[in-house]
Amino acid sequence: MMGMAYRDKDIFASLCQKMLPVLEEKKQRLGRKLRFMEVCGTHTVSFSKTGVREVLADYVDLVSGPGCPVCVTDQSDMDQMIAFAKRSDTIVATFGDMMKVPGSYSNLYKEKADGAEVRIVYSPSQAVEIARQNPQKQVVFLGVGFETTVPSIALSIRKAEREKVRNYFVYSAHKLTPPALQPLIQDPTHQLDGFLLPGHVSVIIGRKGWNLLESLNEPAVIGGFEPIDLLTSIYLLTLEMNKERRSVVNNYSRMVRENGNEKAQELLKEIFEVDSVKWRGFGILPNSGLRMNAAYQSYDALTNLPVDRPVTKGIKGCRCGEIVKGKETPFGCPLFAKACTPENPIGPCMVSSEGTCSTYYQFERGK
Ligand code: SF4
Incomplete structure (x- = not known):
């Protein structure tokens, strides 16, 4: 067909x-x-x-x-990203869907309104450009996503290396799907x-x-x-x-090969290494994330840009942790479509357009 x-x-x-x-x-x-x-x-x-x-x-x-990368990003990662935004010498570059994801005390949108330099980009290589144009600043790209998004982030690091952009960093909260x-x-x-x-x-x-x-x-x-x-x-x-x-x-053989995209896999291996990382709702899962490997530490935001990260606390009443494990549906959350809506999202599953709560809000209510 x-x-x-x-x-x-x-x-x-x-x-x-x-x-x-x-x-x-x-x-x-x-x-x-x-x-x-x-x-x-x-x-x-x-x-x-x-x-x-x-x-x-x-x-x-x-x-x-x-399967929604924004939704499985742990609260502590969100706090870390917001802490980067609070650094006066730092520009945070991110995909737009991270802006309203709540941390324990704030979100990137609020930080931007309060004067932090937070820029929405459509590709990580744009973040490298921002770094080049702002040599007096540190630029952190927030790396959130699964195997699909990591190759473009790996390429941005290669680009920064090739073009000798020394003030570009990545915060890697990337996740691998099978271990979850x-x-x-x-x-x-x-x-x-x-x-x-x-x-x-x-x-x-x-x-x-x-x-x-x-x-x-x-x-x-x-x-x-x-x-x-x-x-x-x-x-x-x-x-x-x-x-x-x-x-x-x-059942998707028009796009998926037995061995996948080996070039992309090589690129990931060159820059990242597998690590055990924390997922929202799951806790730490063995070998489920990607961190920058030793050879690329100079691009790692975590190693190079120290911050004071606040003590992480959960989002009161939000059931996202159970929803991402399929143990709860949005209808089981008392806040769904009441206090929590796409205009006023309380948890990440309502923020992301691919989040289960946002999808159910749009298509499944009142059926
Ligand atoms: Fe969290 Fe809102 Fe979904 Fe409830 S409806 S689980 S508060 S995102």
Whole structure:
């Protein structure tokens, strides 16, 4: 199939005729609905936006996972970023979606209003430009994101190195996706029948990058974002459940290769090393993040720009920590759509357009 065909209504309808009875049969056999986690925030949005969530609702409960980078960034990381912004000699450069994410006492938006130099950029290389134009300042780029965003940040460090820009630094709060799924699979209180794996991350790490899930024999399908991708991925997940020996199925082969993007992987290895880092809701997860390696320490904001970081405290009443683990839905948060709205977000899951609370606010209320 080519491009638009993945949205073709007639093909979708005929696939429904074939696939939904298989889901129904599985549901009957289990005596309950199937329960799959979509790991990626873009999938959460796509299921709602395309209406596929509703098509599947009689058979499948879809649970959102830790796939929104802003949402899984720990509160202590937010405090660290805000502390950088408070340095009088420092310009903080960030993607716009970080501006309203709450730290324990403030957010970047408020700091900017109070006079801090916080600039929104569309790419990390823009931050290198800001550094070049402001040699008397230190410029910190806030590195938040999964395997998909890290290559562009690695390239910005290479650019700074090549162009001898010495006042450019990165705060690396980057996360690796597969290690976050292990505790969810191994949690005996979590009833999950399988995982819809993020297409974008898989483009970088490849089908092979999900070996961990294969070794845990967990049903898992890599999927794209169009209606037919979503439907067929859920169908394939159901088929995987029936198998004794599961493998990670690549249902996004028009974009995802077995070995992923090896160039991007090399670039990451050159500049970063794997570390155990803290995730919102999960705590410290082994080998789940990226820190600058020894050779690139001179670009590491954490090592080079000391700050006084306040004692981190949680956000009162916010259930984001449970939502990113799929243990709670936004409807379970008493603040959802009352005190907490996209205009006045209390937690990160409402700030980010890919956050589960923001998606449910936009598409799922009143259904
Ligand atoms: Fe947090 Fe707001 Fe979501 Fe509640 S609705 S979990 S306060 S982001």
